[in-house]
Amino acid sequence: MKRALSVVVLAAGMGTRMRSALPKVLHRLSGLPMLMYVLQTVKALGPDRVVVVVGKMTETQIKEALKGVDVNFALQPEPLGTAHALLSAKKALWGFKGDILVLNGDTPLITEQTLKGFIRRHRRAGNMLSVLSFNAEDPYGYGRIIREKGNRAVMIKEEKDLSAEEREIKEVNSGVYLMKKELLPLVAKIRINPKKGEYYLTDILELATKRSLKAEVYNIGVEEEFHGINTKEDLKRAETLLRERLIRYWTERDVTFMDYSTTYIHPTVKIGPGTFVYPNTYLEGNTVIGSNCTIYPNVRISNSTIGNHVEIKDSSVLEGVKVKDHAVIGPFARLRPGTLIKEGARIGNFVEVKASEIGKGSKAQHLSYIGDAQVGSHVNIGAGTITCNYDGKKKHRTVIEDGVFVGSDTQLVAPVRVGKGAFVGAGSTITKDVPAESLALSRPKQVNIKGWVKRKKRG
Template sequence: MNTTCVILAAGLGKRMNSSLPKVLHKTCGIPMLQSVIDTARKLKCGKIVVVTGRHGDLIEKTLATPDVTYVLQKEPKGTGHALLCAREALHGLHGVLLVLNGDTPLVNAETIKKFLKQHAGNKSGVSVLSFIAENPDDYGRIVRDASGQVLAIVEQKDADASQRGIREVNSGVYAINQDLLHLLDDIQINRKKGEYYLTDIIALSARKGIKTTALCVGIEREFMGVNTKQELYRASRIMEKSIIEKWIEKGVNILDAGSVFIHPHAVIGPETTLYPNVYIDGATRIGRGVTIYPNVRISQSRISDRAVIKDSTVIEESVVKAGATVGPFAHLRPGSEVGADAKIGNFVELKKAVIGTGAKASHLSYLGDARIGKGVNIGAGTITCNYDGRKKSLTVVEEGVFVGSDSQLVAPVRIGRGAYIGAGSTITKDVPPHALAVSRVEQRNIKDWAKKRRAQNEREAKAKRKENKAKR
């Protein structure tokens, strides 16, 4: 079935009390509209059209979705008018038009697939997806005749006493055969609101004898519309819980589900263990058998199989390869890569640094704009001096090098294969392979210096006490 999707996203969202367009408010780290676009992509829609309002430019720029066509509803004249605005973008297309809403981030692709399948199986011309609401007051009611045939959608304010008792309600999701889009021209303006309501297409279609169905295949929480910050908070909690449950079902060990955050676009391999207060953001990819200890934040990164990320570590836009260990209290800044079985220890910071297989930087080091070879040992307190006040330069440490503690490697500089750097050295020139580089001052031992110093200190203290006594 050829399906085109139109997402209605022109609402102003005044009740959000924010200058940000409603559909750009985030649930679980992504804009609500992005969640709905993701659902449309899962349905493999041939074309996705988003109808925006006066904030259209900001929405399009923020989402940066080149596969989506954006159209503008210049005046807020209701959902029926919004769909009319998309007509030009739908010209020449055939099949079924699916209508979704940009403020329903919890909508599930599997539910929509079921809805579309039933729409096609019933050979319907127009269908609305419905569900049973615990409290239907905020929804339009699905009105049926004695045989169960849908007659209309009636809003709460227009419903009579009997209709208000109906619990089957409108989700705002429609399937309309594209050859029936001319029905939009027949929707009449609501005089009280000055708007054209897409809900009226159900009664209009039924009166014209077109096969019209209300398919009750949804659950209420999926179609929760977000209009306030309170509803945004509730939607986020529901989404967070469903994401956690999905990964537990796939074999991830989550020790405290209430304190772990997993972004909707993240992927986690089975047998990985997440300790409390782990925050996995963006399109992060985590392999099998990884252990992530408490208070770790990982953003837009790739963590390979069997890696260990220790407590209070931050990893941003970086790669950690199989079997590597990072942390505790380490910081991997964007562009860094930790090689297989390498170790980055406590209070080590990397910035655009590539660490070779089996290399170690175990304590208190800064490695910026660096290429560290296989099996290198970086001593405690080592830093690469990568910035001269004008530009950044590269430090290269080749395979098998030993760098002593408290060394400064002033870039640009290259340490040759197998070389040794003596502790406390400041290296400003390239070091040949297998050489020893030492730049510190030669040590002198001055006999009895400390004893003489202490005696002098005591004489000065005694004189000070005598002076103070004379003043009294």
């Protein structure tokens, strides 16, 4: 029978070294609060409950950030240390029987694989308590794992309490604990640290070993996963580590990045094989990019779905749009939310499209604004065309049916419909519907005044 698991995420601290009014765990990495990475990772473990411990200073902001996320909250009324924070979750764990995984909300790089391996070892050994450790290249500031002869771990010692010999120890505490719920009464016996005035969960290992409870420290962590984030500089380093991890993941799946260091990709993005990504590219939110696409430099794609064999040229911005197969976007194009670009369509330089559908094989290549429009297939939108969709109070739709040719410098004043196969002459202002297969012209008659320049000069 599967043993029950609850997870307690400690997120009560403000993180004063961040020098920010934002709680530390809500600072963003690749578009997501670092706390969200921890929650996504532990969700993959299939826990019965997830409890997030918040403080008085962080409660409102964290609850707002996690609105809609399936977690329970526990309030730590005073900042009295990690053991006190865990005990603050007792009410949220009422009626639960099983193992409790405890970890910090500021460890966004920890992986599902590491936690699963840790849980597996704990359960195979039948431990009352397990601690996850790792070897640090520079262990300064970390609690060290103190082992007796025979390699038995007996305590975690903080930096300030270490002897000169103990300072050379590389094995350090990760801040990840796994314990049977029956151990919580022992957590309540942890004494206050007289220097700091806090109750440290690190003391639980020594208490457990002194009572001959089965406790073990597993040195299976990878240092990168426990990169400490206490300052903005630490956050910057974590961003780099996460970006490298994401790019490595997609590179192994036949995606090519010309320059890793200038490609910014959110963990929620998905990319198909054979796609090539140029430098200075931002791929954000719930974006899905198909196979064999080319994303040129200085492109930003957010919450969009891109088909296969699509080209998105330099300096284009796509937000909340759908682009079908074999379309070409840009350079310098902007596609705004609610836009659908169908198969083989082309949106060219300095063209903005908002809340519109562009049909198969249609083209708007130069200097145009298309807003709240329904454009059919194989339509040509000439340079400088504007759909005048706003009357000062309401937005109105423009409908351009299949096979229409719209000449350059045309204004289509919505609501208006241009029928199938119609032509609109360059420089026209169209205020009425155009019948199918018709030619619409709306511009002043040209007047040439002979000799005007000479007369003007004589003045």
